[in-house]
Amino acid sequence: MKLKSYINDVIKDAFSKAGIEHDAMSVSEATKPEFGDYQFNGAMALSKKLGKNPREIAQNIVEHLDLTSVLSKAEIAGPGFINLWLNPMWIASQCQDALEDDRLGISTRENPIKVVVDYSGPNMAKQMHVGHLRSTIIGDTLANLLTFLGDDVIRQNHIGDWGTQFGMLIAYLEMKDEDGAVSLKDLEQFYKDAKGEFDANEAFANKAREYVVKIQSG
Template identity: 50%
Template sequence: MKDSIRHLIQQALDRLTAEGVLPEGLAPAIQVENTRDKSHGDFASNIAMMLAKPAGMKPRDLAQKLIEALPQDAQVSKVEIAGPGFLNFFQNTGALAGRLEAALADSQLSVRKAGAPQRVVIDLSSPNLAKEMHVGHLRSTIIGDAVGRVLEFLGDEVIRQNHVGDWGTQFGMLLAYLEEKPAAAETELADLEQFYRAAKQRFDESSEFADRARELVVKLQAGDADCLRLWTRFNDISLSHCQKIYDR
């Protein structure tokens, strides 16, 4: 609505410039704001006060000229002068209600896609399986889901991608710790952050552990069966933690 009012004001300015009321070359930034008091209308502009000096007129006199030059618009029921020269615009609630009723009666809510449908890939939270999920993952999931729903509504084909961080050099450290404490793995993996910190501490304190972690990285990347078994076990447990968050 603000854009519509700006356009109406610009048309009035063009008309007054053509009539010689306003000098040539003015290019004001037309400001339209919500009114604080709805009894004074829905939107207000200070354009008359901005241009009163170059026009050589009192703000209220210029405001009256602007009102007379404004084109008719079904969305605006009336325009009044307020205070030192504000233009107060009253929205036509009947016209607004009509637009809403038309949108509700339309299966597409009167929203139409510009251009042909596309195939769009949406990246979601993509959590790191070595650590617990956090609020950033919630944020990207909500944004991704909202964007995906809007694009599907517009007719696009949406592919939702959730690429989890289940690979990399840190997994050698985690697999070494999982290999070192197989009996306690289920209990310790209940707190992924603690599991990660404990594995990192062992990596920093023990050169033998660090060497074993590096060895496991190489073996994992080479497709070693035992490494893949530990890696799969870690991922299954870690993904189950993620799934609980997604379910909530």
């Protein structure tokens, strides 16, 4: 359960004990530290319906708040705002419970779903850069989180039409008669040159396609 849900339940319970027949409204995060951790502004919205002063309504709510669990302090401010402070001991207890749980207190989905996570999809004929690494890490992180929640995750790193690129490279290296050591940086330039040759030279393009067929045939 989320922290805000815990607090909303405390507010709802206070409504019931105070005899306020109205669906409890949600709290919001405080705008400034001096206003506490959360704020409840529902007393002013209830004023017209109940025909009472909003501070009187706020006082009634505060008097019935449970300040022994998630909340430790409540103060009325202005025309009827209720400032709320979290209970440090309760927070510490929740953290300790999470540490002692293999799942850190996080349950699996009631209705798991199938999710496809597509990774970086780099061009295999080009040198990879930090952008590919970044998107791969993000993709793997998302896949791990979804798996932890119980979803059926399909991890996909689509490498695209790698056959054409390598067909061009092989044809170009053959044309250049490169038989010595070739670095990755050299291949990057060869690929650019091969692409230009592929677009301009039909005979070269046909040769590259022949190599593609051979590669894909094993």
